[in-house]
Amino acid sequence: MDFEPKILGIACNWCTYTGADLAGTTRLKYPQNVRTVRVMCSSRINPSFIIRAFQLGADGVLVGGCHPGDCHYGTGNLYARRKLAVTKKILEFAGMNPKRFRVEWISASEGAKYAQVVEEFTGDVKALGPQTTFKIKKD
């Protein structure tokens, strides 16, 4: 059987989540592997969420936010960019494959971009196989 990755998507309410909605209403086709969680802003994301997702068995984490400068709250995603950049470096140095973590800026009007990013990322994660690095081993 083919490996179907489980991907956690964390999307900002104003841009990426609405963009995902647009992808749906325009009936674009994209893989169903992303489970999306909505947050009010990408800067609300606690890096521990990402570590926890990997521990609970996510094969990849996709974070979506507004384009820098377009944040609903003015500067939220500018902070988020720094936070997520450091998070990525930490994951990488701890031994997680950095390809399993991706941040994309997708605006509310970019439904097609959302579909394309999800397709790309799902393909990447699928190629990497199941994530066992951080996953909690149950005996």
Next chain:
Amino acid sequence: MTAMKTIEENLKKEARRLLESGEVAVVIAYGRGFDENHPMPCAITKAEETEGLVFNEYCTFNLARYLPKYPPKTRIAVALKAADSRAVVQLIQEEKVRREDLVLLGIPVTGMKDQKTGETIDNRTTCNMANPVLFDVLLGDEIHGFKGGSPYDVLEKLESMSEDERWAFWEKEFEKCIRCFACRKACPMCYCDPCFMDASRPRWADKSPTPDGHLMYHLTRFYHLAGRCVDCGECSRACPVDIPLYLFHKKVAKECEAMFKQSAGMRIEDKPAMVNYGNQDSDEMLR
């Protein structure tokens, strides 16, 4: 008289002067432990107690750790080595202490010794600086011509490993953890109350020491110290099971310096990197 003895004499003299004149309410420095090789941090409030102060090569503790515990407007004098002064600068940036409340007694020193092993501390485990970056009074002669080399050379081996090898390395190291929180207790920048590990809602990790809890604790602590860690190496020295935490902290500090063009605790005017953003920030950092 050796350099250490000179510093000790100057420390006593300065502490006495500050307490007698009422310029400060408390002096935080080093006192005698159960023997000469195990001095302890101590806080004194009376001039006659200054005779009990010591300074020798075993006085490694980062005394900046105790500053946020005092209520604002308490006048404090504190003895600081190079990394310790960086911690104070960082605490001032974070508005945890006020510059006007502090009298900083700078100690220029190299070649400190580890209390546990009695050996000279490998300066690749610390920020490798000799002189404090910020001080009011310097208790010894400024050290010139000290060449430490880059503090990040020690990372080469881990950086050249593949991800799986690195994970194997850290998995083995974190497995030793007994969750005693000595690293958190020793760290001058770990002042959160409650710490995320002590919070019960959400509970990030099991209270009992489990491997996944260790991973969550350490990785999140590395993140919380991103752009703030002053590389004093206290966490690694405090660790009873010798986890080389300094390696990870150094890596995060190195990346932060490369991305945000700013080192922790070097300039009092800086804003901490993680509560700031810059015009030069680009999406390149996310690649």
